[in-house]
Amino acid sequence: MSTSTPPPFPRHFHDSELDNSDVESQASSVEASPVITRPKWYNRGPSRSWGAIAKIRELRSRSISATSVDVVKRRRWCRYWLIVVAVFIFFGVMTAIVYFSLVGALIHRLNPPEGTSGLHHIVSTWKEPDENGAFDFKWRDDFSRDIVPKNCHSHNDYWRSVPLYEALAAGCVGIEADIWLTDDRNELLVSHSWSSAKEDRTLRSLYLDPLSRIFSTRNVSTASTEEKEVGLFDADPNVSVILLIDFKNDGHAIWPKLLEQLAPLREREWLTYFDGENVIQGPLTIVGTGNTPFDLVQQNSTNRFIFFDAPLPDISNPIYNTTNSYYASVQMNKAIGHIMFNKLKESQVETIKSQIKAAEEKGLKSRYWDTPGWPISLRDRVWFLLSENGVGMLNVDDLVSATRWNWNWCVVAGLNLCGNS
Incomplete structure (x- = not known):
């Protein structure tokens, strides 16, 4: 039987790491068995050199x-x-x-402070007219205190939450009411369309009766400072409020009914009238538009108290003058065409300037309706253009923006400070 010599220890392996008993055991094992036995350290993992490890x-x-x-x-x-x-x-x-x-x-x-006048109090407490007639408010001698009258027209005033009073509280001297004659010809209803008309919302309950009460009470109250009948604004008692009445259906049928309802105000000398020679201004001026018949406006030449809203593009026509007309109005798009890219062309600006000047030379108040309401920047530019060129009456839908804000500051830091338009 041949024997083999165990492999030498690696050079870096220290002898002290081997126990003497392990050496003797391995030596005896080699002599007793032909099987080659290697130390435990030799079988650790794959066969690799210690350098590789x-x-x-x-x-x-x-x-x-x-x-x-x-x-x-x-x-x-x-x-x-x-x-x-x-x-x-x-x-x-x-x-x-x-x-x-x-x-x-x-x-x-x-933001201007909230008003505290009698008019503002009415606005905050107003209720719709009912079968008993117009809203019955408590009179206060500070009725129009600190309200500055302005040449602005409350377009479609009856649509406001508080007709008449809200516009007056803002200082607007122009108010608009659309009227319809009922089928029985007994009443004039105020509404933009016949289908939305209500029997309690009449020309008398919304406008004529409240105005009559204001004039009659004001002129005997401590608010009156004149012996003659004065207007409703303390800041300027000589200002006349303009009630623009838009005839919606048959103008010739509406005419006698309107004269009948205006007669009590004319008897009190509250209405502006033409006496055949001169126009005598009263605290209230009535102007007819829409289907108002111009021939009926002209027929009474000595006691004319309904004036006409003349067509501004035809202002050069000699039939329109201060004895029969008061406003000269036109829809803005019909006057200058559509405004493209939110900017007025030079030709459009020149047209507006010439029309305003022509109306002023005739003594009539120019008015453009259906002006842009959006975007706000365009609306304000149009307002500036009209005001700077002396438009007779600024037609507005947003009373607060038109009368209480400085338009230069409507848009600040990217925010619209003037509310909804």
Whole structure:
């Protein structure tokens, strides 16, 4: 039986790591058995040299170190971007706070104080007319105190939550009412269309009776400072309120009924009239438009108290003058064409200027209806253009924006400060 010599220990393996009992056991085992037995350290894993194992351990160590460095770098970048985002959020929040604080302060500064006059009190307590007639308000001697009258026309006034009084409280001297004669010809209903007319909303209950009460009470109250009958504005008692009445159905049938309802006001000398030679101004001026028959306006030459709304494009026609007409009106699109790209062309501006001048030379008040309401910037530019060129009456739907705000400041910091239009 042949014997084989066990392989030598690796050079770097220290002898002290082997127990003497292990050596003796292995030696006796070699002599007793032909099977080659190797030490435990020799069978660890695949057959590799100790140099290769050391290299692998070194590479693993380097890989772990590189991974740790990458993790550290990623964490540093995350912290950096979190700080950047936090800074941006902080300054963004601070900017927003400052922005809205300034806008809020500007709104508070520009927003006119709420009115406290008798008219404003009526607006806050008003109720729809009923079978008993017009709303019965309590008279206050500060009825129109601190209200400055303005040449603005409350377009389709009956659509407002408070007809008549809301426009007067804003200072508008022009008011519009559309009327329909009922089938039995006994009443004049106020409505934009016949289908929406209501029997309690009449020309008398919404306009004529309230105006009569205002004039009769005002001229015997402590608010009156003149011996003659005066208008309803304390700031300028000589201003005449213009009631524009739009005849919606048969004008010739409406005419006698309207004369009948206006007669009590004419008897009290509250109406502007033409006596055959001169126009005598009263605290209320009645103007007919729509289907108002011009021939009936002209027929009474000595006691004419309904005036005509002349067509502004035909203002050069000699039949229209101050003895029979008061307004000279036109729909804006029909006067200058459509406004393209929210900007008026030079030719459109020149047309407006020439029409306003022509009406003024005749002594009539020019008025453009159906003016742009949106966008706000275009609306305000049109208002500026008309006002700067002396339009006789500014036709408005938004009373608050037209009378209480400075149009230069309607849009500030990207916000519309003038409400809805």
